[in-house]
Amino acid sequence: MVKNKKKIVILGSGFAAVECAKKLENEFGNDSEIELVMIGEDNFLLFTPMLPQVASGMIETRHIVFPIRTICKKTKFYEGRIKNVDPYGKLVTLWGTGDKRSISIHYDFLIVALGSETNFFGMADVEKNAYTMKTLNDAVMLRNRIIDMLEQAENETNPILRKSFLNFVVVGGGFAGIETAGELMDLLLDVRKYYPSIQKEDLKVIVLEAMGEILPGFNKKLAEFAKQKLKERGIDIQLKKVVTSFDGNEVTIKTLDETPKDSIDQSEINSIITKTLIWTAGTTPVNTIKRSMFKTEKGKIIINDFLEVEKFPGVFAIGDCALFVDPITKRPFPPTAQIAEAQAKMAAKNLISLIKNSKKEKFVYHSKGQLAIIGKRTGIATFLGVNISGFLAWLIWRNVYLSKIPTFDKKTRVFLDWMIDLFFDRDVSRLNFIKRETEKEYKELDEVDDVW
Numbered sequence: 145m146v147k148n149k150k151k152i153v154i155l156g157s158g159f160a161a162v163e164c165a166k167k168l169e170n171e172f173g174n175d176s177e178i179e180l181v182m183i184g185e186d187n188f189l190l191f192t193p194m195l196p197q198v199a200s201g202m203i204e205t206r207h208i209v210f211p212i213r214t215i216c217k218k219t220k221f222y223e224g225r226i227k228n229v230d231p232y233g234k235l236v237t238l239w240g241t242g243d244k245r246s247i248s249i250h251y252d253f254l255i256v257a258l259g260s261e262t263n264f265f266g267m268a269d270v271e272k273n274a275y276t277m278k279t280l281n282d283a284v285m286l287r288n289r290i291i292d293m294l295e296q297a298e299n300e301t302n303p304i305l306r307k308s309f310l311n312f313v314v315v316g317g318g319f320a321g322i323e324t325a326g327e328l329m330d331l332l333l334d335v336r337k338y339y340p341s342i343q344k345e346d347l348k349v350i351v352l353e354a355m356g357e358i359l360p361g362f363n364k365k366l367a368e369f370a371k372q373k374l375k376e377r378g379i380d381i382q383l384k385k386v387v388t389s390f391d392g393n394e395v396t397i398k399t400l401d402e403t404p405k406d407s408i409d410q411s412e413i414n415s416i417i418t419k420t421l422i423w424t425a426g427t428t429p430v431n432t433i434k435r436s437m438f439k440t441e442k443g444k445i446i447i448n449d450f451l452e453v454e455k456f457p458g459v460f461a462i463g464d465c466a467l468f469v470d471p472i473t474k475r476p477f478p479p480t481a482q483i484a485e486a487q488a489k490m491a492a493k494n495l496i497s498l499i500k501n502s503k504k505e506k507f508v509y510h511s512k513g514q515l516a517i518i519g520k521r522t523g524i525a526t527f528l529g530v531n532i533s534g535f536l537a538w539l540i541w542r543n544v545y546l547s548k549i550p551t552f553d554k555k556t557r558v559f560l561d562w563m564i565d566l567f568f569d570r571d572v573s574r575l576n577f578i579k580r581e582t583e584k585e586y587k588e589l590d591e592v593d594d595v596w
């Protein structure tokens with residue numbers, strides 16, 4: 145081993161981590177003085193913009209994941225769950241399990257890109273009973289759930305029970321919620337022909353949004369267009385609705401009223417019977433960040449203009465786990481892959497400058513535009529400063545996201561999936577997987593077994 149070799153450790157294997165690793169590989173990939181390391185719970189990058197299309201069965205599951213070993217070839221990868229980051233001792237500790245040793249990895253420079261997880265705002269019943277749309281597992285589970293509900297409803301004679309099978313409630317009118325609702329409706333309408341007793345009017349997709357509009361951050365006219373199109377396709381969009389509980393059979397909703405906070409609460413409470421609630425209403429940084437010694441606000445790591453973590457030079461935080469405030473609105477930017485990748489590029493650049501003793505640059509975000517698809521061949525886009533809606537926006541979405549897929553073989557597979565979907569029906573086999581993995585029993589060790 146080369147003496148004084150510097151180790152750059154990247155935490156996470158998502159958009160920010162992978163983009164940063166690629167930039168650092170370009171600079172240090174053949175440098176014997178620098179070692180690049182990545183640690184991630186999953187050994188792949190998940191291409192989330194296409195997750196709803198996996199849930200609807202349009203794209204095959206493995207076509208939207210990219211093994212780290214194939215896209216970051218000059219980075220040493222550790223698959224493992226991070227337990228602790230010690231920025232004083234410059235150590236990252238991984239959890240051990242019954243059959244896996246716990247190890248600690250030393251770093252000289254650190255990139256924290258641990259993303260976020262679903263936020264249930266403390267509602268334990270919702271967390272227990274709802275489906276989510278954040279991981280590949282979520283998309284696969286949801287698809288199987290939808291097919292199962294159709295199977296159950298087809299032969300059910302109790303009208304109330306039948307209704308609860310055919311009501312699908314999506315909570316959250318952001319990117320993930322709206323794209324999921326659109327894809328869900330497409331799937332239901334496509335496969336309905338296999339279920340002769342189920343009529344189009346029996347199928348209900350309801351979106352509940354706490355704010356007064358959907359797709360916040362989008363141009364208002366485009367968001368309104370999306371709302372109208374979704375309504376035309378039979379999706380019921382209910383605004384200013386806040387979910388208060390879900391027991392697996394019924395979702396309780398509070399309608400926000402306009403009365404001032406100090407007057408008597410006039411909020412109306414009602415409910416919808418459903419067996420399937422899909423929760424996309426918020427994200428929060430992962431516990432590893434919340435428990436860490438880094439200074440956080442609302443769970444996110446506070447960073448300076450150079451994306452470095454306060455008090456810890458050489459430690460950068462990027463993507464969904466970092467607090468990044470829009471200088472115009474003074475509010476945090478919404479968590480997007482676009483921002484995560486832009487920050488990754490700048491963090492890599494500043495880290496290179498730090499190592500080479502040159503000047504660091506401030507991060508300034510320039511949006512490249514926004515895109516969303518809202519169901520069959522319809523989308524909305526703000527692209528090159530122009531607002532576009534309908535088929536053209538949908539076409540732009542497909543082109544842009546296809547071009548963003550990191551490998552040629554997966555690009556081809558996704559393209560073929562889309563083509564096949566034009567000519568063939570979707571598969572209605574329900575794969576009987578369990579809903580959610582129960583929390584793993586992690587091995588607590590007094591001491592770590594190894595330090596690398």
Ligand SMILES: Cc1cc2nc3c(=O)[nH]c(=O)nc-3n(C[C@H](O)[C@H](O)[C@H](O)COP(=O)(O)OP(=O)(O)OC[C@H]3O[C@@H](n4cnc5c(N)ncnc54)[C@H](O)[C@@H]3O)c2cc1C
Nearest residue numbers: 156157158159160185192193226259463464479480481482
């Ligand atoms: C359904 C859906 C659709 C979306 N559509 C779009 C879109 O169209 N456009 C857009 O710009 N954005 C979109 N987003 C948002 C986008 O996915 C995120 O903003 C982006 O993934 C953030 O990148 P990141 O690297 O910060 O986090 P992530 O991509 O979430 O990566 C975090 C990584 O950290 C790992 N990790 C977390 N905790 C640990 C731990 N303790 N130990 C080890 N590893 C850990 C995770 O496994 C993951 O690899 C969408 C999100 C969803 C859910």
